[in-house]
Amino acid sequence: xxVFKKGLSASFPIFLGYLPVAIAFxxxxxxxxxSVIDSIMISALIFAGASQFALVSLLATGTxxxxxxxxxxxxxxxxxxxxxxxxxLLKRVKFSTVAPLAFGLTDEVFATxxxxxxxxPKEKRILWxxxxxxxxxxxxxFGTLLGAIGSSILLAISPTFAPTLSFALPALFLVLLLPLxxxxxxxxxxxxxxxxxxxxxxxGLTAFGILAAGVIGPLxxxxxxxxxxxxxx
Amino acid sequence: MEWNVMVATMVVALGTYxxxxxxxxxxxxxRFERVEKxxxxxxxxxxxxxAAFLVVSVVPSTETSFxxxxxxxxxxxxxxxxxxxxxxxxxxxIIGVIVYALLSAG
Numbered sequence: 001x002x003v004f005k006k007g008l009s010a011s012f013p014i015f016l017g018y019l020p021v022a023i024a025f026x027x028x029x030x031x032x033x034x035s036v037i038d039s040i041m042i043s044a045l046i047f048a049g050a051s052q053f054a055l056v057s058l059l060a061t062g063t064x065x066x067x068x069x070x071x072x073x074x075x076x077x078x079x080x081x082x083x084x085x086x087x088x089l090l091k092r093v094k095f096s097t098v099a100p101l102a103f104g105l106t107d108e109v110f111a112t113x114x115x116x117x118x119x120x121p122k123e124k125r126i127l128w129x130x131x132x133x134x135x136x137x138x139x140x141x142f143g144t145l146l147g148a149i150g151s152s153i154l155l156a157i158s159p160t161f162a163p164t165l166s167f168a169l170p171a172l173f174l175v176l177l178l179p180l181x182x183x184x185x186x187x188x189x190x191x192x193x194x195x196x197x198x199x200x201x202x203x204g205l206t207a208f209g210i211l212a213a214g215v216i217g218p219l220x221x222x223x224x225x226x227x228x229x230x231x232x233x
Numbered sequence: 234m235e236w237n238v239m240v241a242t243m244v245v246a247l248g249t250y251x252x253x254x255x256x257x258x259x260x261x262x263x264r265f266e267r268v269e270k271x272x273x274x275x276x277x278x279x280x281x282x283x284a285a286f287l288v289v290s291v292v293p294s295t296e297t298s299f300x301x302x303x304x305x306x307x308x309x310x311x312x313x314x315x316x317x318x319x320x321x322x323x324x325x326x327i328i329g330v331i332v333y334a335l336l337s338a339g
Binding site for chain 2: 009010012013016034038041042045046047048051052055059064065068069072073076077078079080081082083084085086087088090091093094095098099102103105107108110111114115164167168169170171172173174175176177178180181185186189190191192193194195196197198201202206209210213214215216217218219221222
């Protein structure tokens with residue numbers, strides 16, 4: 001239980017970052033005419049911010065359910081990498097044990113897990129990850145509830161506090177990245193990933209950019225390491 | 234819930250779950266152990282992906298003003314310094330949020 005609490009406390013920065021975004025989702029879902037229950041159901045079942053916003057906004061414009069679903073899922077293609085990357089840290093664990101945990105593998109949960117799981121004893125990693133995901137999930141659903149119920153009041157307040165709290169996410173990503181920058185190869189991979197993501201993001205293809213960063217970054221890191229070794233430096 | 238919203242929600246929920254679960258299941262299988270030489274690749278993909286998240290969260294849209302970008306970068310400097318000082322994730326994030334709030338209010 002102690003490890004679960006540790007995981008839960010590790011989710012605090014995610015909680016800070018998710019809350020305003022989830023509130024914004026609750027407000028926008030109500031804004032397009034969905035009920036409070038509908039809004040919460042979407043957050044509780046999907047638990048993926050960008051695709052939820054995409055789904056709701058496309059349905060609001062009269063796009064068919066099929067097209068809206070495909071577009072929303074395209075945004076989540078990057079999630080394919082998360083399980084592949086986390087698996088080496090969860091060795092000798094049965095898939096049936098971790099299958100429920102796959103539900104909570106959001107960007108932020110993945111980023112926190114990949115940078116911190118190694119510090120957790122192997123036999124306690126599942127419980128720690130569960131605590132992390134429960135904290136993130138509850139903040140997401142709770143934030144949606146807040147936004148959906150108090151949308152009119154929050155619409156007046158959110159322009160002030162939402163952008164401030166949402167800065168927690170870039171801050172979280174920075175503190176997660178810093179300990180991973182061990183050596184020039186990691187640095188090159190991170191720099192490349194950031195650059196690739198930026199180019200795609202500016203072109204309006206953020207989700208593909210994340211996916212591309214996850215492939216091109218390590219490849220360039222490898223190329224750098226090979227050249228580095230070849231030069232005998 | 235209208236039927237089209239319900240169907241779309243179910244499809245996206247199931248699809249998202251499968252996108253997260255199937256690669257994890259494959260990677261935990263014995264078949265995957267044969268391709269463990271790729272573990273270096275995966276180790277490098279971690280920082281690359283987190284750097285990507287960082288960039289897209291700092292540059293949220295093309296409409297973001299230059300001043301806003303500067304505020305975010307300055308607040309990130311505060312996060313960096315706080316992390317160097319205390320190496321505590323929570324403290325560093327809170328300091329970053331406070332600095333960002335102060336810069337936004339100023």
